[in-house]
Amino acid sequence: MSTTTRQQILAEVLELLNSVVRDWEFEGPIGADTRLFADLAFESLDLVVLGAKVQEHFRQTFPFPEFFAQIGQREVRDLTIGEWVHFIERHIDRSAAAKAASELV
Amino acid sequence: MTRDVLLIGLDGATYDILDPLMEQGAMPVLRDLIGSGAHATLQSTVPALTPPAWTSLVTGRGPGTHGIFDFFRKDDETSPLFRFLTSQDVACPPIWSSAHDQGRRSTVLNFPLTFPAPRIDGHIVPGGFMPWRQLRLGCHPEGLFDRLRLLPSFNARELALDMTHEAKAIEGCTDAEYEPWVDMHIRRERQWVDIATHLRAIEPSQFTALLFDGTDKIQHLCWRFLDPSLTSGLKEPWERRVREKVREYYCQLDALIGELRDHFADATIIVASDHGFGPQVRTFYVNSWLQQMGLLVWKEGQEPSATPDAAALGLNQLARHVYQIDWSRTRAFAPMPSGNGVHIVHQDQAHPNGVSAEDYPAFRTWLASRLLEITDPESGEAVVARVGTRDELFRGPAVQLAPDLTLELTDGGLMSILSSPDVVRRRSVPTGTHRPEGIFIAAGPDIRRGVRLAPLTILDVAPLMLHQLGLPIPDSLEGRLVTEAIDPLALAARPAQRAAATAAVAPVGDVTLDAEAEAEILDRLRALGYVE
Numbered sequence: 001m002s003t004t005t006r007q008q009i010l011a012e013v014l015e016l017l018n019s020v021v022r023d024w025e026f027e028g029p030i031g032a033d034t035r036l037f038a039d040l041a042f043e044s045l046d047l048v049v050l051g052a053k054v055q056e057h058f059r060q061t062f063p064f065p066e067f068f069a070q071i072g073q074r075e076v077r078d079l080t081i082g083e084w085v086h087f088i089e090r091h092i093d094r095s096a097a098a099k100a101a102s103e104l105v
Numbered sequence: 106m107t108r109d110v111l112l113i114g115l116d117g118a119t120y121d122i123l124d125p126l127m128e129q130g131a132m133p134v135l136r137d138l139i140g141s142g143a144h145a146t147l148q149s150t151v152p153a154l155t156p157p158a159w160t161s162l163v164t165g166r167g168p169g170t171h172g173i174f175d176f177f178r179k180d181d182e183t184s185p186l187f188r189f190l191t192s193q194d195v196a197c198p199p200i201w202s203s204a205h206d207q208g209r210r211s212t213v214l215n216f217p218l219t220f221p222a223p224r225i226d227g228h229i230v231p232g233g234f235m236p237w238r239q240l241r242l243g244c245h246p247e248g249l250f251d252r253l254r255l256l257p258s259f260n261a262r263e264l265a266l267d268m269t270h271e272a273k274a275i276e277g278c279t280d281a282e283y284e285p286w287v288d289m290h291i292r293r294e295r296q297w298v299d300i301a302t303h304l305r306a307i308e309p310s311q312f313t314a315l316l317f318d319g320t321d322k323i324q325h326l327c328w329r330f331l332d333p334s335l336t337s338g339l340k341e342p343w344e345r346r347v348r349e350k351v352r353e354y355y356c357q358l359d360a361l362i363g364e365l366r367d368h369f370a371d372a373t374i375i376v377a378s379d380h381g382f383g384p385q386v387r388t389f390y391v392n393s394w395l396q397q398m399g400l401l402v403w404k405e406g407q408e409p410s411a412t413p414d415a416a417a418l419g420l421n422q423l424a425r426h427v428y429q430i431d432w433s434r435t436r437a438f439a440p441m442p443s444g445n446g447v448h449i450v451h452q453d454q455a456h457p458n459g460v461s462a463e464d465y466p467a468f469r470t471w472l473a474s475r476l477l478e479i480t481d482p483e484s485g486e487a488v489v490a491r492v493g494t495r496d497e498l499f500r501g502p503a504v505q506l507a508p509d510l511t512l513e514l515t516d517g518g519l520m521s522i523l524s525s526p527d528v529v530r531r532r533s534v535p536t537g538t539h540r541p542e543g544i545f546i547a548a549g550p551d552i553r554r555g556v557r558l559a560p561l562t563i564l565d566v567a568p569l570m571l572h573q574l575g576l577p578i579p580d581s582l583e584g585r586l587v588t589e590a591i592d593p594l595a596l597a598a599r600p601a602q603r604a605a606a607t608a609a610v611a612p613v614g615d616v617t618l619d620a621e622a623e624a625e626i627l628d629r630l631r632a633l634g635y636v637e
Contacts (some may be wrong), residue, residue: 016242019241019242020238020239020241020242023238023240023241023250023261024238042238043236043238045234045236045266046236046238046239048189049220049235049236049239049242049243050239050242052191052193052220052221053221053239053242056221
């Protein structure tokens with residue numbers, strides 16, 4: 001997948017997050033290095049909802065169990081937005097994503 | 106003429122609590138609805154649990170068809186892994202989707218399994234386990250959240266799930282915390298009514314559904330302050346204050362139902378609960394029993410305690426079932442504290458001690474019979490009243506997702522999945538837990554007045570709602586049209602229309618939780634009294 005596409009995914013994820021963080025009285029920039037739990041005070045259910053929205057957006061399932069299990073093994077259980085985007089990039093079904101994108105236009 | 110329909114859900118409501126309150130004059134609106142309409146006992150699903158029961162009520166199908174048996178479901182038929190359920194797992198169209206397909210608008214507020222929201226004409230504010238931080242993402246259509254924020258009472262943090270609120274209950278309410286906790290639920294119900302009446306005023310829907318879930322939560326945590334047979338034992342001043350506060354909740358709820366009635370004057374109003382409620386007097390530690398029977402083995406040193414602290418609960422509870430069970434030696438286990446289900450481990454490479462397909466029927470029969478032999482050491486009473494196999498209890502394409510065995514306990518309670526040296530323990534004070542007998546009340550211009558009906562099943566509600574909306578009733582619905590609730594002249598003027606079976610809804614995709622997220626939901630379940 002091209003860098004451009006990774007940037008597109010990042011932009012879409014940031015748009016999604018920016019749409020909700022303003023409801024939390026969160027101030028400050030959000031970018032690829034932002035940590036979902038430490039910086040945005042996510043709870044795990046928030047991650048699940050975000051995952052559901054990503055699946056809905058891209059109209060496909062992603063292998064979240066393995067991904068979350070990897071996070072669970074970490075000494076510090078956290079995840080940056082960049083890692084989240086990288087995960088999506090690795091598993092995205094390009095044809096489904098293209099179809100979803102074309103229908104959004 | 107067709108009627109708009111207002112469905113008011115009272116989660117876990119039971120006549121055992123409501124009747125005394127109505128007799129004392131604390132719930133005059135509900136009493137008036139009963140007097141001016143038709144009412145009945147409403148038999149819930151098996152298990153009598155929020156996700157399968159509400160899904161059955163709004164789809165008219167049983168769990169074997171819609172595929173919702175609990176808060177979680179097996180990843181696949183043979184997997185020991187479970188994942189949290191979303192709207193994408195509901196395999197049948199709920200009434201709001203059917204209404205949309207036939208040009209009707211719906212407003213659906215606080216119902217479980219409505220996230221992600223289906224793209225219907227109308228409004229959806231999801232309920233259940235929707236975190237308040239992302240309520241915006243759950244609201245449909247886009248922009249609805251911002252419109253609702255303008256309402257004076259709007260407070261997302263109290264409207265949707267906020268674990269900091271739940272934490273009090275998780276850690277145990279101190280004497281001083283009960284009253285503010287109940288007050289928070291009063292404010293929450295107020296918010297839902299403000300949203301419903303606001304949307305009714307500006308964009309009225311033909312079908313509106315609003316679920317009040319404070320009833321369930323308060324009955325779980327405050328049963329001893331509610332049950333007339335227990336309240337005489339309340340001696341301390343703070344206990345009497347809590348009793349009064351809980352009573353105030355029901356008074357306020359009744360007034361809110363009155364407000365809704367006024368805004369839906371010509372509509373058919375249906376008040377229903379997903380299940381009833383009653384006391385639970387003992388705890389049955391099912392996994393400990395399975396362990397004693399040699400059917401479940403924990404990994405060395407990883408046996409979970411029956412009295413976990415909140416932190417351990419938050420991080421490890423459900424992970425235990427995946428990572429703390431020794432799968433090489435386990436044959437049966439109970440993964441969830443909510444549905445009274447026991448799952449049998451199927452034999453394969455990863456589960457060499459599992460039950461082979463050949464042995465499965467005999468093993469299941471043997472396990473069921475042994476469960477029925479368990480007795481309360483104090484009273485000698487049987488702990489398990491009935492054991493049903495999934496083939497006996499469910500019909501439909503999703504049966505294979507059901508537990509292999511579903512238990513009904515003699516005290517009506519829910520079993521614990523934690524570990525305890527005692528398989529059965531008496532509770533010092535009874536807690537509130539689910540019962541199959543819920544409530545059904547219908548009132549409106551086309552509904553007969555002052556009629557008490559024979560008991561209905563929860564599957565009978567959807568056909569009545571479709572009929573009142575003027576929509577055809579698909580042949581695939583598993584309930585019946587309750588014609589005896591409808592005024593004969595109205596029924597003659599608008600006989601039921603039948604329709605060919607509707608297609609199942611194909612799941613969009615799986616939304617799987619990690620163990621920590623599942624544990625957070627388990628925290629919530631514990632807060633509601635599902636987990637010891």
